[in-house]
Amino acid sequence: MRSLVCSCRSLLVTFLLGFAAFAAAQTQPVRPLLTPDELVPLLRDPGVRVLDIRPAAEYATGHLPGAVNIPYGVFRGPADNPGALPSEQTLTEALRRAGIDQNVHVIVAHAGKDATDFGAAARVYWTLKVGGLTRLSVLDGGTLGWAEDGHDLVTAEPRPEPSNFTVRFDSRRILSTEALAERLQTGSPTRLIDARPEPFFHGETRHAGAARYGTLPGAASLPHTRFFAADGKRLKPLEELRAIVAREDLIGSEPAVAFCNTGHWAATDWFVLSELLGHEDVLLYPESVVAWSRRDLPMDHEPSRLQALVREAKRWVAQ
Incomplete structure (x- = not known):
């Protein structure tokens, strides 16, 4: 009987210690x-x-x-x-x-x-x-x-x-095309950050799913690759990330919105700005340029019709 009581006490202690460790982990x-x-x-x-x-x-x-x-x-x-x-x-x-x-x-x-x-x-x-x-x-x-x-x-x-x-x-953290268009049309202060490589930003190339070349109106370029070490595999140290953002002067008092072609590269910009650097009012526009370009919405750096035809021909030859 005594050994049974001791065994039960041992199990109880083990359970309580495990529960305490779990509870402590939840608060870390x-x-x-x-x-x-x-x-x-x-x-x-x-x-x-x-x-x-x-x-x-x-x-x-x-x-x-x-x-x-x-x-x-x-x-x-x-x-x-x-x-x-x-x-x-x-x-x-x-x-x-x-x-x-x-x-x-x-x-x-x-x-x-x-x-x-x-x-x-x-x-x-x-x-x-x-x-x-x-x-x-x-x-x-x-x-x-x-x-x-x-x-x-x-x-x-x-x-x-x-x-x-x-x-x-x-839904408060998910920016739709309609909501972003309304922000821009009503003049609501918004800093747009294009995470794509610069040829996309300048309208020199496009994603296969995008209907047009160019970037969102008023956007600034901050390619996601700038945040990575030379091998492109790991992020730079935190202080270097902070220096990059400060140098680009992209974060102010207004909300910031990161975008790319399909919300993939932009997730890195959002992650660095929001999660690592602690900027609270940063959103990700998940559907990005592919969705935006299919609507009758303004774009910057959009080439003329002739220029777009030339670029389409180059894309066709490259395929």
């Missing part, structure tokens, strides 16, 4: 950007879930220990408008299967080959945030950076307990 601030070395001790926490956003075939060849897989395409809109958000139902089902809810610290791991891969992670981070999650981070360097830093990849796939989380998109 979550950093939006983590290095591989900073991630290592977190992997022992049952409240942490690494979310690998690579295609399933790449995930199967090797991933971070304990990582679950939801490919990036799940977080995107349809083929004719990839910048749009997925349905709440689609994302809810994916997150439930991955065992993700509002108490889980989600760390997004991208492929890590280049700056565009980071943009995918930033876009997923933004989507999860507007969908109701708050404990979010991105792994700087992604899966490739993890391996290059000497950490192991595994092929074993976890089987997490499904969650009952329901995605509810926060």
Whole structure:
């Protein structure tokens, strides 16, 4: 009898210690950007879930220990408008299967080959945030950076307990084409930031899904690649990021809106400005130029009809 009581006490103590550790973890601030070395001790926490956003075939060849897989395409809109958000139902089902809810610290791991891969992670981070999650981070360097830093990849796939989380998109954080057009038409102070490479900004090239060349009216150029180290895989140190933004003088008292072609590269600009540098009034325009250019809305740096025909001919030859 005495041994049974001792055993029950031991189990109770273990449970209470575990619960206390979990509760303490929930109160700890979550950093939006983590290095591989900073991630290592977190992997022992049952409240942490690494979310690998690579295609399933790449995930199967090797991933971070304990990582679950939801490919990036799940977080995107349809083929004719990839910048749009997925349905709440689609994302809810994916997150439930991955065992993700509002108490889980989600760390997004991208492929890590280049700056565009980071943009995918930033876009997923933004989507999860507007969908109701708050404990979010991105792994700087992604899966490739993890391996290059000497950490192991595994092929074993976890089987997490499904969650009952329901995605509810926060419309206050999602800027539609109609809402942005109204802002500009009514003269509401708005700083537009184009995250695309400069040839897009200057109307020299266009995304295949865009109807016109050019940029949004009054926009300033801040290509997403400026935030990355020379290899294009990891972000520059925080002070360098702050210096870049200060030098460009893009953030003032008015709200800022980051955009690109389909809300992918722009997610990096939004992530740096909002999550790393702490600028509170920064929004992402998810559907970006592809959606804007299809409407009867003004654009800057839009070439003449003849110039556009010449550029179309060059695009056709290059294909």
